[in-house]
Amino acid sequence: MRRGQALIDTLRARPWGFAAVIAIALLIANVVARSSFATPSSWPATLATFAPFALAAMASTPQILSGAGNIDISIGPLLNLINIVIVAVLIPHGLGSPWVAVPIALGIGAVVGAINGVLVAGMRFQAVLATLCTLFVLEGVAQKILPNPTTGTASWLAHLGNKVGPIPGALILIVVPFLLWFALGRTAYLRTLFSVGGDDAASFSAGVNVTAVRVIAFTLGGVLAGVAGIALAAATQSGDASQAIQYTLPALAAVAIGGTSLLGGRGSLIGSVAGAAIMFLIQTLLDSLAVSDLWLQVVYGMLLLLAIVFSSMLAAPRAVKARTA
Amino acid sequence: MSTVGAEARADRAERPSLWVRLGAVQRRFQLFQIIALVALFEWGTWTVTDFATKQSVYSMLVTASFLGLAGAGQTIVVLVGGIDFSIPAFISLGAILMSELTGSHGWAFVPALLVIMAFALVLGAVNGYVSHRFRVPPLVVTLGMASVITGGLLVWTHGQQTGSPPTFLGRLSSVNGTTLGIGIPPVVVIWAVVAIVLGVVLRRTLAGRHVYATGSNPVAAELALVRTRRVWVGAFAASALLAALLGVLIAGYAGAGGTTLGDPYLFEGLAAVIVGGTAFGARGDYWRTVLGALVLTVLSTVLVGKGYSSADQQIIFGILILVVVAGYGRELRLRDRI
Numbered sequence: 258m259r260r261g262q263a264l265i266d267t268l269r270a271r272p273w274g275f276a277a278v279i280a281i282a283l284l285i286a287n288v289v290a291r292s293s294f295a296t297p298s299s300w301p302a303t304l305a306t307f308a309p310f311a312l313a314a315m316a317s318t319p320q321i322l323s324g325a326g327n328i329d330i331s332i333g334p335l336l337n338l339i340n341i342v343i344v345a346v347l348i349p350h351g352l353g354s355p356w357v358a359v360p361i362a363l364g365i366g367a368v369v370g371a372i373n374g375v376l377v378a379g380m381r382f383q384a385v386l387a388t389l390c391t392l393f394v395l396e397g398v399a400q401k402i403l404p405n406p407t408t409g410t411a412s413w414l415a416h417l418g419n420k421v422g423p424i425p426g427a428l429i430l431i432v433v434p435f436l437l438w439f440a441l442g443r444t445a446y447l448r449t450l451f452s453v454g455g456d457d458a459a460s461f462s463a464g465v466n467v468t469a470v471r472v473i474a475f476t477l478g479g480v481l482a483g484v485a486g487i488a489l490a491a492a493t494q495s496g497d498a499s500q501a502i503q504y505t506l507p508a509l510a511a512v513a514i515g516g517t518s519l520l521g522g523r524g525s526l527i528g529s530v531a532g533a534a535i536m537f538l539i540q541t542l543l544d545s546l547a548v549s550d551l552w553l554q555v556v557y558g559m560l561l562l563l564a565i566v567f568s569s570m571l572a573a574p575r576a577v578k579a580r581t582a
Numbered sequence: 583m584s585t586v587g588a589e590a591r592a593d594r595a596e597r598p599s600l601w602v603r604l605g606a607v608q609r610r611f612q613l614f615q616i617i618a619l620v621a622l623f624e625w626g627t628w629t630v631t632d633f634a635t636k637q638s639v640y641s642m643l644v645t646a647s648f649l650g651l652a653g654a655g656q657t658i659v660v661l662v663g664g665i666d667f668s669i670p671a672f673i674s675l676g677a678i679l680m681s682e683l684t685g686s687h688g689w690a691f692v693p694a695l696l697v698i699m700a701f702a703l704v705l706g707a708v709n710g711y712v713s714h715r716f717r718v719p720p721l722v723v724t725l726g727m728a729s730v731i732t733g734g735l736l737v738w739t740h741g742q743q744t745g746s747p748p749t750f751l752g753r754l755s756s757v758n759g760t761t762l763g764i765g766i767p768p769v770v771v772i773w774a775v776v777a778i779v780l781g782v783v784l785r786r787t788l789a790g791r792h793v794y795a796t797g798s799n800p801v802a803a804e805l806a807l808v809r810t811r812r813v814w815v816g817a818f819a820a821s822a823l824l825a826a827l828l829g830v831l832i833a834g835y836a837g838a839g840g841t842t843l844g845d846p847y848l849f850e851g852l853a854a855v856i857v858g859g860t861a862f863g864a865r866g867d868y869w870r871t872v873l874g875a876l877v878l879t880v881l882s883t884v885l886v887g888k889g890y891s892s893a894d895q896q897i898i899f900g901i902l903i904l905v906v907v908a909g910y911g912r913e914l915r916l917r918d919r920i
Contacts, residue, residue: 382908383912390901390903393900509721554733555729558728558731561728565716565723
């Protein structure tokens with residue numbers, strides 16, 4: 258009993274704790290529903306489908322952490338555009354080598370992210386509006402580059418979509434943001450980001466360059482969207498401009514389910530991955546149980562509601578305390 | 583050199599008072615939104631042929647009515663501090679239930695309308711209740727609800743919608759329609775009535791004050807005996823109701839229901855709210871959304887009229903919204919908020 262309480266307290270101390278527990282429970286349910294889910298040979302394909310979504314959720318996280326209601330709804334179209342640039346521009350023009358394509362992908366992400374950051378933090382547009390405009394522009398550019406869906410591949414993309422040596426390629430892509438995050442944790446930046454997200458006026462008074470911190474947060478999100486674009490290219494080896502917004506809102510939902518406060522200052526990358534895993538595993542579970550296509554959306558929506566309510570009830574004492582404080 | 587410096591100083595001494603006065607006017611009358619609207623309209627009149635004809639203006643008004651009605655519920659929800667991404671699903675709900683019940687199941691119009699309103703009110707209230715009771719972001723709750731509703735409609739119709747709505751619904755949104763003999767499309771009149779009612783309710787009634795109190799500071803509102811949960815439930819229920827009724831109108835306009843009928847209004851409705859100048863945290867009202875919907879409609883009509891491809895339209899649309907909003911819709915500097 259004591260130990261159980263200690264476990265719950267440990268989980269409560271970490272915003273992502275309960276999301277991780279629900280994700281693990283869903284993973285077990287998946288294995289029970291279809292034993293082949295646990296076979297290592299099926300992992301590369303499953304992870305390749307999961308990676309773009311998980312990375313989209315991670316790419317949406319730093320902007321939300323930076324506070325002031327900041328949010329980036331252009332991540333979905335951005336990663337779709339980067340996928341299209343790789344598949345339909347770089348590869349056909351002989352620039353498909355990873356040494357060229359990867360820096361270009363990350364560069365596009367960084368530039369678009371930085372523009373968003375300057376619009377929001379520098380020019381003081383509301384984040385929803387600024388990134389909504391970016392969303393319109395990115396969708397338009399994607400349509401211009403690729404009016405009709407196409408396919409294109411390179412050997413490194415095929416490897417990333419399957420295996421690199423013994424390791425599923427998608428796993429490598431998912432780990433990249435964590436390495437970046439860990440490296441930033443060695444600098445003052447992450448701590449400053451959380452302080453700005455928690456209370457921007459206090460941080461400003463303490464001498465923090467709030468604008469710079471926020472521009473960097475948006476740029477970081479853009480770079481991660483670049484990684485997500487590579488993951489999407491690896492998973493699909495095709496491009497389709499009409500798919501621009503498929504990841505936008507689910508990625509934000511994943512961030513919220515992962516315990517990150519949409520008000521900023523509290524949350525984590527691992528929570529976003531756990532949140533994305535919950536949403537992804539609900540879908541695979543429904544697939545395995547052969548739920549009819551018609552019912553799929555109903556059950557998915559209900560489970561999504563249950564997951565967010567359940568994880569917030571488990572974390573409840575914190576919410577009550579915050580309310581009276 | 584010195585005279586330039588003196589002039590600059592004189593300028594600086596004069597400017598604050600002018601800006602302060604303009605700011606006061608802006609807060610009351612949305613001067614910049616109106617200037618932007620007139621400027622865009624003039625741009626269209628001079629560069630697009632037949633832009634200012636009666637036919638073209640009426641068709642813009644009909645389009646703006648749909649957009650403005652889609653932004654009506656969102657305005658209330660944004661004012662209480664939430665966001666509603668289930669509006670497209672409620673539009674589909676209204677459209678499909680109306681076309682199927684009257685077209686395929688032989689119901690009369692009024693009972694079908696009542697069923698739609700009941701569904702919308704209950705499901706919308708659930709949105710508000712769950713978000714508030716469990717302190718979870720409405721973004722996730724409304725996304726889940728949207729999925730449940732769209733899925734439910736697919737299950738009910740077995741994936742194929744066959745009915746068509748009553749024909750008089752189509753006349754409501756016809757550009758050549760008349761209202762009680764006056765030559766204005768009825769949907770525009772409906773929009774005007776909604777705008778007046780919402781404008782008065784938000785600004786002049788107790789319920790409206792509760793909306794602003796809840797949105798600007800929920801803790802203070804609760805201490806002032808505002809029942810914030812009721813306000814949230816009411817705001818989301820109203821949003822769902824308005825969206826479902828819009829769905830009925832759109833079904834008449836399109837001649838059929840469909841699960842993707844509401845999708846275009848997901849982001850454009852939100853854009854109308856924010857371009858109008860309403861912001862999270864109880865700043866704004868429905869009049870601004872009306873202006874926002876008109877600005878967006880005129881802008882996209884000009885872009886279509888100038889013959890841009892749909893890709894170019896989107897790019898220019900995105901950039902011009904920022905240019906327009908730069909005039910009035912920016913946040914305070916951090917150093918001015920301390």
